[in-house]
Amino acid sequence: MIPKRDFLALPDLSTEELLNVLARAGRLKRGEERPTLAGKNLALVFRKSSTRTRVSFEVAMNQLQGHAVVISDRDSQLGRGEPLADTARVLSGYVDGIMIRTFAHSDVEELAHHASVPVINGLTDLLHPCQLLADLQTVQEEFGADLSGRTVAWIGDGNNMANSWINAAHRTGFDLRLACPEGYDPDAGILERARTSVDVVLTRDPAEAVSGADVVTTDVWASMGQEEEVELRAQAFDGFCVDGALMERAHPDAIFLHCLPAHRGEEVTTQVIDGPRSRVFQEAENRLHAQKALLVELLG
Ligand code: CP
Ligand code: NVA
Numbered sequence: 248m249i250p251k252r253d254f255l256a257l258p259d260l261s262t263e264e265l266l267n268v269l270a271r272a273g274r275l276k277r278g279e280e281r282p283t284l285a286g287k288n289l290a291l292v293f294r295k296s297s298t299r300t301r302v303s304f305e306v307a308m309n310q311l312q313g314h315a316v317v318i319s320d321r322d323s324q325l326g327r328g329e330p331l332a333d334t335a336r337v338l339s340g341y342v343d344g345i346m347i348r349t350f351a352h353s354d355v356e357e358l359a360h361h362a363s364v365p366v367i368n369g370l371t372d373l374l375h376p377c378q379l380l381a382d383l384q385t386v387q388e389e390f391g392a393d394l395s396g397r398t399v400a401w402i403g404d405g406n407n408m409a410n411s412w413i414n415a416a417h418r419t420g421f422d423l424r425l426a427c428p429e430g431y432d433p434d435a436g437i438l439e440r441a442r443t444s445v446d447v448v449l450t451r452d453p454a455e456a457v458s459g460a461d462v463v464t465t466d467v468w469a470s471m472g473q474e475e476e477v478e479l480r481a482q483a484f485d486g487f488c489v490d491g492a493l494m495e496r497a498h499p500d501a502i503f504l505h506c507l508p509a510h511r512g513e514e515v516t517t518q519v520i521d522g523p524r525s526r527v528f529q530e531a532e533n534r535l536h537a538q539k540a541l542l543v544e545l546l547g
Contacts, residue, residue: 304538365545404468468513
């Protein structure tokens, strides 16, 4: 029996597998390939809100002639405390894969441990690997398939997106510079592992991080679950807004990315996110194509 494949973090795919998924995402977007997951069912489990992840996964399954079933805490026994281990075993009897968005990363690992079908991480407090598939596809569309030699600048919180960019650098070989305020660094273990294979700089200075970069990217200062820290974080992240002056320090052909949703006037100005260098809606669309490629890889 072939062991089931989970996608909890980008490094769950080898570099070759990751590049193959991205190449297929490109072919799917251009309509050059029509794979099918006919008869396959995917459970989408949401313990946090979502627009893009929910719609893109559901549409992805529909377009692959499969089906998606969405549950959340509000409408399932998860919200009443049914253990994840039991949920994993029950869902495994109905569906061919489970995508989950939740808080603790260890919950996704626990679900994957008890599920007999592939589990996909649709965002945890630690990682957001599906977003990075779309982000890497968007960078490739701009600069070509080979990402080595490119420089990505991350400005802001060392959050699930920052950690995922570090994993992406580790797997695909671009240089990464992160500017995070003190106390908001990315995960130390993820950083350490990436530094065995690629140049990752951590600085407190957004201007230093952005200098000559090909990609400038950021995210909200307070992620889901951190709503009570909004004011504290607004103070800590003073000076970390991606504005026109900061973008001027990047390479003249640099693009701006943001996983969305964005807070205009906080982590990014309206001028930048709605400006000519922004690729945020292309990036959002690519969630669909990249996840279709991932689903074919894991469930096909
Ligand atoms: N970028 C992203 O994951 O968006 P949603 O929270 O809307 O799914
Ligand atoms: N860092 C954000 C990403 C949302 C897609 C959060 O976790 O809320």
